[in-house]
Amino acid sequence: MEFSSVIFYIAAACTIGGAFGVVITRNIVYAAFALLVSLFGVAGLFLVAFAEFLALVQVLIYGGAIVIVILFALMLTRIEDFEHLTDNGQWPLAVVAGLGIFGVLLIAVLGTSVRTGPRESVGVRDMAEALFRDWAVPFEVASLVLLVALIGAVVMVRAYGGKD
Amino acid sequence: MIELVHFQVVSAGLFSIGLYGVLARKSALLVLMSIELMLNAVSINLVGYATFADFTEYQRALGQVIVIFVITIAAAELALAIAIILRLYRNRTSVNVDEIDFLKW
Numbered sequence: 001m002e003f004s005s006v007i008f009y010i011a012a013a014c015t016i017g018g019a020f021g022v023v024i025t026r027n028i029v030y031a032a033f034a035l036l037v038s039l040f041g042v043a044g045l046f047l048v049a050f051a052e053f054l055a056l057v058q059v060l061i062y063g064g065a066i067v068i069v070i071l072f073a074l075m076l077t078r079i080e081d082f083e084h085l086t087d088n089g090q091w092p093l094a095v096v097a098g099l100g101i102f103g104v105l106l107i108a109v110l111g112t113s114v115r116t117g118p119r120e121s122v123g124v125r126d127m128a129e130a131l132f133r134d135w136a137v138p139f140e141v142a143s144l145v146l147l148v149a150l151i152g153a154v155v156m157v158r159a160y161g162g163k164d
Numbered sequence: 165m166i167e168l169v170h171f172q173v174v175s176a177g178l179f180s181i182g183l184y185g186v187l188a189r190k191s192a193l194l195v196l197m198s199i200e201l202m203l204n205a206v207s208i209n210l211v212g213y214a215t216f217a218d219f220t221e222y223q224r225a226l227g228q229v230i231v232i233f234v235i236t237i238a239a240a241e242l243a244l245a246i247a248i249i250l251r252l253y254r255n256r257t258s259v260n261v262d263e264i265d266f267l268k269w
Contacts, residue, residue, distance in 0.1 A: 005165065008166045012170070019177075022194070028193060038178075042207065045171065046207075054228055061235055062204075066200065069243070070242075077250065094184045097184070098187075102180035109169060109176060114216075120215070122225050130222065135229055142237070146236060148240075152244055156247040157250050
């Protein structure tokens with residue numbers, strides 16, 4: 001087995017195992033760390049696909065920012081059933097929905113033949129040219145979305161003049 | 165040898181697990197984490213196509229550009245969702261999605 005296959009299977013095992021950890025564990029802090037494992041697994045998959053820049057972005061943004069923010073939210077919302085979370089009553093239905101969508105996706109994936117070309121990397125230079133030349137306006141709109149989301153978050157969690 | 169179909173199967177599995185988490189978990193924060201899993205499944209698919217499919221150089225680059233947008237929107241969505249959850253916790257002292265039903269008629 002060649003080296004990239006080994007890396008791929010390790011990363012895929014981390015991704016899927018971490019995802020199962022998120023949806024199965026009873027302790028929400030463990031769920032946050034399982035999410036971290038899963039996101040690092042996704043970064044490994046990006047590396048196998050020669051997307052080094054995206055792997056780095058994935059580790060920095062998800063590992064460095066999103067999981068930390070989720071842990072802060074856990075800290076600020078300490079609920080009484082913090083360590084023994086339960087699923088709600090519709091979990092059998094959720095299993096059916098999950099398996100059903102997995103089956104549909106598998107049929108779609110295995111039944112469609114995609115013309116695969118030579119496996120080659122996308123240069124960061126090509127990506128930057130596409131992003132900052134042709135997709136410059138969507139890029140600016142995305143930054144505006146981030147700004148609006150940040151202002152909205154601040155407005156929403158602000159305490160209203162001592163009212164609460 | 166790793167092919168595109170490997171990436172697609174991992175992506176499908178991650179998306180299904182995320183869907184199960186969104187539907188079955190009680191805590192709003194866990195629902196949020198499951199949504200992140202689903203967004204990552206989409207990213208895996210896009211990166212797989214960008215690397216393996218028989219596209220031109222430009223189309224391959226576009227696949228990765230869209231992943232950058234997905235990550236951006238995921239970050240914005242997470243910030244807003246956590247603000248909403250903190251607000252809910254302050255008003256209701258609960259982030260259990262089964263108890264948050266005051267938009268019901």
